[in-house]
Amino acid sequence: MTNTMPTPREQLAHQLAEAVAEALRADLAVQDKALLVVSGGSTPVPFFDALAAHDLPWGRIQVTLADERWVNEQADDSNARLVREHLLQGPATEATFVPLTTADATPEQGAAEVGERLERLAWPASVVILGMGGDGHTASLFPDSRELDLALATDEPVVAVRTPSKPQPRITLSAERLHRARRHFLHISGEDKRAVLARALAGDGSRELPIRAFLACPLGIYWAP
Numbered sequence: 001m002t003n004t005m006p007t008p009r010e011q012l013a014h015q016l017a018e019a020v021a022e023a024l025r026a027d028l029a030v031q032d033k034a035l036l037v038v039s040g041g042s043t044p045v046p047f048f049d050a051l052a053a054h055d056l057p058w059g060r061i062q063v064t065l066a067d068e069r070w071v072n073e074q075a076d077d078s079n080a081r082l083v084r085e086h087l088l089q090g091p092a093t094e095a096t097f098v099p100l101t102t103a104d105a106t107p108e109q110g111a112a113e114v115g116e117r118l119e120r121l122a123w124p125a126s127v128v129i130l131g132m133g134g135d136g137h138t139a140s141l142f143p144d145s146r147e148l149d150l151a152l153a154t155d156e157p158v159v160a161v162r163t164p165s166k167p168q169p170r171i172t173l174s175a176e177r178l179h180r181a182r183r184h185f186l187h188i189s190g191e192d193k194r195a196v197l198a199r200a201l202a203g204d205g206s207r208e209l210p211i212r213a214f215l216a217c218p219l220g221i222y223w224a225p
């Protein structure tokens with residue numbers, strides 16, 4: 001029987017899961033609840049699968065999203081669906097998941113309710129996991145979105161976002177709310193994103209590359225080829 005070596009991205013996912021599990025354990029040693037904020041997209045899937053297998057006090061852990069597409073939770077591109085299918089499995093089924101959509105037709109109509117829902121969580125978050133797109137966006141802070149300046153400046157917890165580069169309306173945690181965490185990890189992979197990160201690190205201006213809004217706080221960068 002041949003034991004195939006894990007790929008660099010699988011190894012990275014397990015390393016990130018270990019770091020996040022350790023952070024949650026540390027905070028739960030001194031507080032009743034711990035909040036984990038995760039990103040959607042495709043990169044997090046092996047990380048979700050790895051973290052779900054950790055023996056944590058999941059009943060005391062709250063999970064929410066950094067952003068969401070304004071679609072039904074059963075839709076293929078729902079981040080809530082991704083979390084339910086890959087993270088909230090096994091022992092992690094006991095976690096409290098707080099989605100970012102409502103029954104409203106638009107994120108503009110649902111933003112206030114989502115904001116109230118988020119305010120009840122255990123801020124500051126123990127961990128925020130950020131992803132990044134090839135345009136330097138993170139969460140749904142998109143460089144081509146009319147709402148970017150608002151999302152970078154507001155104290156509101158969430159902002160409804162529309163962007164020409166994505167088909168669905170979105171809702172995103174504001175930069176201020178994403179900063180309200182003890183630890184930030186950036187989880188990316190591939191050469192293209194490495195080059196975008198290098199550009200972000202070499203310059204200033206969050207409007208051009210919104211990931212830059214998170215390069216001033218301590219940021220654990222988890223990257224694999």
Ligand SMILES: O=C(O)[C@H](O)[C@@H](O)[C@H](O)[C@H](O)COP(=O)(O)O
Nearest residue numbers: 039040041042043131132133139
């Ligand atoms: O809703 C989303 O799509 C994510 O929250 C988004 O910010 C994601 O992290 C990046 O777009 C990277 O996505 P990939 O991991 O699929 O490249």
